[in-house]
Amino acid sequence: MKIGLDAMGGDNAPVETVQGAVDAAREYGIEIVLVGKPEAIQAELAKSDTVGLRLPIEPAASVIPMDEHAPSTAWRRQRDSSLSVSLQMLADGKLDAVVSAGNTGAVVSGGTFMLKRIDGIDRPALGVPFPAMGDIGKVFMVDVGATPDAKAFYLVQWARMGVIYMERVMGVQNPRVGLISNGEEEIKGSELVRETFPLLQQSGLNFVGNVEGKDIPNGVADVIVTDGFTGNVILKTTEGVAKMIFDLLRSELTASPITKILAAGLRPRFRNIGNRLDYAEYGGSIVLGVNGVLIKPHGRSNAKAIKNAIRVAKSAVEQDVMSVFREVGLSA
C-alpha cells in the first residue's frame, strides 16, 4: 500500500506533516510518499531516524496557501502544487490514498475535479468524526462544508456513504442515521429537512429520525446527515463553544495562587477531557463521493493528527470502501 501525503499542506507543514509521516511509517509499516519541496522535506526527515522506513519524496514545486482566496480553482492554476501533484498520482493509480491538511476548499475542489465524482453520486461531501460522549469519534457527520446548498437526494447518497464508512472503517454495526433538524414538532424543520425525511424513511437505512444539535454528543445516531452549510456551522460552533469554556476554565483556575495549586493537581483530569475533544485524535475528515480515498485532517494538524489521518486512510484502503461507495453510486 502506498499513501501519498501532501507534505506542504496545513498550518504546521512541513514540520508536523513529515513528523506524522515518520511516526505512521514506523507504526503501520506502510510506504508514505511525501509530496512537496524536496529540500524542505529532506530537512525535516533529517531530524528523525528513518532507517528502514519507506518515505520516498515526490517533488512538487509550489504550495497552495492556506488562506488562498480562490481555492476552488487553485488545483488548476497550480498544477505543480503539492496538492495537485498528490491528486494526480492518485488519479493515475500511483497511490492508494491521499492525505492533505491543506486549504479545505482546494482539497475538496481539487479532489472533485481531478479524481472525478463517482458515477451516480451527484455532489461531494465532507464527512467528519465528531466528538461525542462514549467512544471517541463514534459520531460521523456529513456534509460539513463541501456542498452548502444541498438537495434532499444528495443527503440520502451521503447518508449511504457515511453508513459504509462507519461500518467498514469504524466497525459500527448497522449504523443509525439521524437528520439534523430544529426539532421534532410539526412546524419544525426546513423545507430541505421535510423533503429529506421521507426519502430517508424509504431508503432501507437504519434511519432514527430528526436529531437536534443538543443530541449530537449523546450518540443518538452514528451518522448525522445535513447540508454542507449547516454541518459546517455545527462543527465551527462546537469548536467555538469548547474553546470558550476552556478559556473560562483557564481564567477561573489561574485566578489565585490557591486555585492554581488545586488545578495543578487536577491537570491529568483536564487533559483527559482535552483529549476527548481533540481533533488530532479523530483522524480527520474524508471527501466522500470522489474516485479515491482522500483524507483531509484539520488545517492546524500536529504530527499526531497527521499520523491518525494516515491510519484512517490505510483502514479505508484495506476495507476497500471505494468499491462499496461505487455500488451506492450505481444504485442511486
Add this chain to the structure above:
Amino acid sequence: MKIGLDAMGGDNAPVETVQGAVDAAREYGIEIVLVGKPEAIQAELAKSDTVGLRLPIEPAASVIPMDEHAPSTAWRRQRDSSLSVSLQMLADGKLDAVVSAGNTGAVVSGGTFMLKRIDGIDRPALGVPFPAMGDIGKVFMVDVGATPDAKAFYLVQWARMGVIYMERVMGVQNPRVGLISNGEEEIKGSELVRETFPLLQQSGLNFVGNVEGKDIPNGVADVIVTDGFTGNVILKTTEGVAKMIFDLLRSELTASPITKILAAGLRPRFRNIGNRLDYAEYGGSIVLGVNGVLIKPHGRSNAKAIKNAIRVAKSAVEQDVMSVFREVGLSA
C-alpha cells in the same frame, strides 16, 4: 406598567413562574398579572410574603402542553389557555408585555396570529441573547427558530430589529451586525448568505460581514443574523456541547477521593463558569416582528430566569422598542 405572565407556561410552572413573579414584583415594583388556573397560582402565592405587591390573577382554564404536537394552531384550539388569554389581553391593550416560558411553537404562532405582524415586517423571528466572552448576553442572535425557511430580505428586517433591541434594551452603541456563514472564502456561503450579504452591505447598518460559528463567542458582532433553522441548530449545538463538557468535567473530577477534594476547593470557580453559560441569566428570547412585547424564556426556566425575563420585558416597554420596530416596518 402591567406585565402579563403566563403562570402555567414552562416545565416548572406554576412553582417557578409564580416565585419569579413575586421576586420581580418586589424588586422592580411593577404590577405583574398572573394568568392561569387561580387555585394553582393562589397555592403558590401563599408560600411567599406578598403584602404590598401587585400580583393580580387573571383566570385561564387550560394549559397548552409543553410537548403539544400541533403547536402552531394550539392558540386557536385552546382560546381559554393561559397563553391565549395572556396574548388576548396584550392585543386588547390591557397589558404592556407578556412573558411565557411555554411551548415555543405555540408562543411564536400564537403571538404572530393574535398580536398580528408589524406592518412591513414579513416574518416573525425569535431573537436570543447568546453566551459570549466578555459581558453576559452581549451577543444577540436572530432568528433561532421562528422562521426556518428565510429569504434574504427577512434577514435584513430581523437585523434592523436586533440592532434596535441591542441599542435600546442592552445599551450597546452602534451594534455591529454579522451574518452567519460557513467561511469567508469565495466558494463559501449558502445561496441565502450570498443573497443577503449585499443587502446588508447596502442597509446602512454597521455590517461587519460573515461570521463563522467559532467566532460567535468572541463577540465579533453584537447582532448575529441567520435563518431560523441555522440559528436553532447553533443554539441547540451550543447547549449540547456545553453539557457534554460539563458532564466530562463531572465524571473526571469525581473519579477519585483526591480529585473530589481538589475539585471541592474549586467549586466557586466552576460555579462562575456555569453562571456565565446559564440561560437563566440571559432573560430569555424575544419574539420580533409582532405587535407587542412578547418575551419567551427557556422552557426549563427557574424563578431567576422568569424574573430576568420580566426585567427584559419591563426594559423593552420603558424603552418603547415597539414604536421603533414599527418604524423599521414602515421603511422596509
